[in-house]
Amino acid sequence: MNVGLYSFETFEVCKIENLKKFIYEIMGRKCGIYIYSENTRKERLSKRYGLRKMLEDYRNSKIDIIFFEDRKALGSDDYTSFRVLKVLSDEKVNYTSLSDGIKYTSEGKMQMELLAAYENYIKKYADERSRIGQKLKARQEQLKKN
Numbered sequence: 001m002n003v004g005l006y007s008f009e010t011f012e013v014c015k016i017e018n019l020k021k022f023i024y025e026i027m028g029r030k031c032g033i034y035i036y037s038e039n040t041r042k043e044r045l046s047k048r049y050g051l052r053k054m055l056e057d058y059r060n061s062k063i064d065i066i067f068f069e070d071r072k073a074l075g076s077d078d079y080t081s082f083r084v085l086k087v088l089s090d091e092k093v094n095y096t097s098l099s100d101g102i103k104y105t106s107e108g109k110m111q112m113e114l115l116a117a118y119e120n121y122i123k124k125y126a127d128e129r130s131r132i133g134q135k136l137k138a139r140q141e142q143l144k145k146n
Contacts, residue, residue, distance in 0.1 A: 002032035004054045004063040007073040010039045015069075022098055023067055034063055045083060058093055066095040079123055 003023060005016075016035065024030055036054040045051065057063050066088065068074060074084040088095050 001027065001065070002034060002063045003027070004034045004036055004057060004066045006036045006050065006054055006066055006068045008038050008048075008075050009073070011035060011037050019067070019069060019098065026067075026096075026098075032063075045080075045087065051084065051087075055087075055091055055093070058091070064094065066093055068095070068097055070097055070099045078118075 005011075005019060005023070020033055023033060034054075034057065036050040038048055038050045054063070054066060058066065071078065071081040071085075074081040085095075
């Protein structure tokens, strides 16, 4: 069995070694580990070449399961992390988070749906605050002109 290890950020060698040991413990034996790292700060999923390569390898049965350390390994914010989890679920990828316990199971899907609801609420709240801030700023500028 081969596994893919994914991270949005560049892996440090010592971190890879620790995660590798942890994966061996979870799997109960040594296995092939393919590392997919973005080495970028770009949030756009279409620009995530490591993610695209990993999904391609999964579809071609080069890897059997995907591991990531936690949701932060998927993106710099929770909204982006959720979007990556949604892509993995839509592709029916077998995945597991090593520290968050999020898995491609019915329980994991429920966790993801709860996270999605929370993230949508937070995003709407932030958008509303931004709109109010812009209105206040425009009003202050208008008052300065008068």
